Amino acid sequence: MKQESKQLSQLLEHIQVIQYNNVHVTVTGITYDSRKVEHGFIYVARKGSNADGHDYIQNAIQNGACCIVCERLPEDLEQTIAVVQVQDAAKALAGLSHALHDFPTKKLKVIGVTGTNGKTTCTYVLKQIAECLGKKVGMIGTTGNYSNGRFIETTFTTPEAPELCTLFNEMIHDGVEYVFMEVSSHALAQQRVWGIEFVGAMFTNLTQDHLDFHNTMDEYAKAKKMLFDMLPTASVAVLNCDDSYTSLMMQDTKANVLTVGRSNNPTVSILKELAGTVESRFELDLGDSTLEIATPLIGKFNIDNVAECVVMSWQLFNTKDKIADCVRQAQGAPGRMARIALTNGAVGIVDYSHTPDALEKALTTCKELLQNSGQGKLICVFGCGGDRDKTKRPLMGRIAAELADIVIVTNDNPRTENPQTIIDDIIAGVDSATERIVIEPDRAKAIQIAVEQSSAGDILLVAGKGHENYQIIGTDKFHFDDFEQLQKYQR
Structure with a gap:
């Protein structure tokens, strides 16, 4: 799909800017990689963990960049190049990407799933429930991306903002209504999902991982929390209340919160669990009724995953019995048990x-x-x-x-x-x-x-x-x- 061009002045209305020298520039694309710059592209000089994008500004200009977005102003820059200084280049990259692509998530219902373990399984189960109910579905995650049945390869669990926006527009073109996406802690910390208008989010659990990036469990947890802080008032958050970090996740969210589990006074209780060799069975206490669930996914941890998926689907699609029928058919993700x-x-x-x-x-x-x-x-x-x-x-x-x-x-x-x-x-x-x-x-x-x-x-x-x-x-x-x-x- 060809991206329409826009004026830089239009795009800058959607990000926080410190200063700029020229807004009368036509923009045809955006990237954070100087090697991918084409004529008419914005190059965002973002500091990464292994390299600093500011070191590649001249490369970007040589490749045809029409605008440089940066945190530190470069020296000896050509006067013909538009330069925009920002406080946070990563957030600017996301904001400009969404503006350039006409804010695609306004036309989709996007649900994010975060947690150390279970993200892929949950997005797969959610996708299958929605498809079973006749919805056109997109999925973004570790094993690849899907757009209404079409497979699109991926390199990251959560792609960078420009790639995400391109993907969202492809999904819109394919008639997708609901998008279930894995949201990694790296993506949250690096502002890759900033600007996405989520209608819901799920939290599976938080255990040790990625401390090479986050340094401490506290920092890791704060990164995960960002997803729930982003949620608007009309959205829904479904969280595993058996996990000790759930109270932190829901601390500042504006979303309608539903907790699922066995302890800590859950909104929806998991009852009568039977984890067998070929399937798992359990009941969910929904307050005014109970729902019997059978799933081919095995293990107690998959009961947790499936229970959250059922509750999120209940909130999204306002049906219960049909969801139970769909779950019975839903398979696990590739390479999971x-x-x-x-x-x-x-x-x-x-x-x-x-x-x-x-x-x-x-x-x-x-x-x-x-x-x-x-x-x-x-x-x-x-x-x-x-x-x-x-x-x-x-x-x-x-x-x-x-x-x-x-x-x-x-x-x-x-x-x-x-x-x-x-x-x-x-x-x-x-x-x-x-x-x-x-x-x-x-x-x-x-x-x-x-x-x-x-x-x-x-x-x-x-x-x-x-x-x-x-x-x-x-x-x-x-x-x-x-x-x-x-x-x-x-x-």
């Missing part, structure tokens, strides 16, 4: 659990499945990502050693870190090295060892990468898929 029967009678499970909390929940669910069947051992294959939060590595090592019968520590995406250093960090969390702990850096070999050590009735959990079909070693990206590896040993 995805099961595969192995030739030797064991069950392989691929899961994206890459945080301490997610790994603990996945392993606990597997143990419950084994207890229900009355037999079998639990084998866990996992690693930790390089160039990411190092403090979670020993925690994940301890959790795996405590809950699994056999642990095989391997590579995840080591990136530019030494793989052995990452493995050493994981092993540091294990009380004592025993025959139950196996180290095999080669992930394919690690999965092979796990299969060889498994037998009928066992569960083999391959954790950390889920839907990912690649592995990053150094700066090289190779094809690698945990599910494909397990399929070699499929029944």
Whole structure:
């Protein structure tokens, strides 16, 4: 879709400006990447975690930028170039993007889902419920973007503001009514979603992750809270009241708040839970009535996810019984507790659990499945990502050693870190090295060892990468898929 041009003076009405030198400029596009600048583009010089956009202003001008938006005024700049100084370049990037694209979210109903774990599952379930009810749906998230059934690849859980606005306009063109999007803490802290007019938001949970970026749990929580602070009066917020951070999330929101859970006096209570091997069942107390829910998603944590999705859908679509019928058909997201029967009678499970909390929940669910069947051992294959939060590595090592019968520590995406250093960090969390702990850096070999050590009735959990079909070693990206590896040993 071709973007219509606009006058810079029109766009600047929608952001806070310190000073400017020229507004009589025609704008055809906007970017924060000097390499993507074309003739007539605004270049926003934003300071990032690895680079400062101010260092690339001259590159942007050479590539045809008509305007520079920056926090620090550059020296020796050509007088013909429009320069706009702002306090917050990241927020300006978002505001200008929405203005240039005619504020696309005014024409959509956008629901954001945030939390450490469960975002992808929730957006998938919400999407399927809405489609089941006959709605035209868009989805934005970790595994890709969808616009009324059309798949669009993604590189970020939450894209940058210019890409988001382009995506929203594509969805409008495709007739989409509702958009369910994952909202990451990075996106919130970097103002990528500033300017989106959300009609609803969900909070799943908050546990340790991304401390390489946020430094502390308090800062991480404050980033998540920004989503609920953005919500207007007529919107709805659905939160997991069993999570200790929920009170912070709802502290300053203007939205209509509904809490879901088992404790802390929830608006909607989860009752009569039965987590089986092929489905989960529970009831929701809606105040004036109860709703029986059955879902093919397994595990207590998925009961939490599905319960929130049901409550949000109830608020959006004003129906209850039809939603229960839709949930019964809704499948989980790719790479989330995805099961595969192995030739030797064991069950392989691929899961994206890459945080301490997610790994603990996945392993606990597997143990419950084994207890229900009355037999079998639990084998866990996992690693930790390089160039990411190092403090979670020993925690994940301890959790795996405590809950699994056999642990095989391997590579995840080591990136530019030494793989052995990452493995050493994981092993540091294990009380004592025993025959139950196996180290095999080669992930394919690690999965092979796990299969060889498994037998009928066992569960083999391959954790950390889920839907990912690649592995990053150094700066090289190779094809690698945990599910494909397990399929070699499929029944």
